[in-house]
Amino acid sequence: MLSERITYQDTNYRRSIPAEERLSICLRFLATGDSYRTIAGSFRAGISTVSMLIPDVVAAIWDCLVEEFMAVPGAEEWRSSDGGIVSNSAFGNDCQTPLRLHSNFRRGKRESRN
Numbered sequence: 001m002l003s004e005r006i007t008y009q010d011t012n013y014r015r016s017i018p019a020e021e022r023l024s025i026c027l028r029f030l031a032t033g034d035s036y037r038t039i040a041g042s043f044r045a046g047i048s049t050v051s052m053l054i055p056d057v058v059a060a061i062w063d064c065l066v067e068e069f070m071a072v073p074g075a076e077e078w079r080s081s082d083g084g085i086v087s088n089s090a091f092g093n094d095c096q097t098p099l100r101l102h103s104n105f106r107r108g109k110r111e112s113r114n
Contacts, residue, residue, distance in 0.1 A: 005060040017045070017053070025050060026057035 006023065008016040017025075025043050028034070029050075036054075040047045073081065 002060055002064045005064065006057050017049070022053055022057050026054050026061070029054050030058075 002023070003019040007019045010016050021043065025039060025045065028042070029036075029039055032039075034042075036047050036050045039045075040050045043050070045053075
């Protein structure tokens with residue numbers, strides 16, 4: 001469960017940020033795209049705290065929801081999902097072709113290789 005993954009223990013030196021607030025900070029960042037500084041000011045937290053908290057919560061969300069909402073397709077699903085793009089293209093399945101085209105374009109007429 002997500003709340004168990006993002007809940008930390010209080011110590012003698014500090015109280016941990018509750019799971020609800022951690023999730024609120026993360027969702028505010030994802031929804032608004034504000035800077036860490038702005039979000040830290042909004043929640044009265046340190047910038048370094050926010051900068052470490054957001055990737056931690058995002059990873060926990062991903063780990064909890066990946067199996068349910070982002071199932072990894074099998075090999076047959078990958079083959080059928082291209083919609084014929086690879087077989088209909090002039091390039092085929094050659095990954096080097098775009099690189100060769102780009103490098104030929106950059107060389108110009110005088111430096112082209114034959």
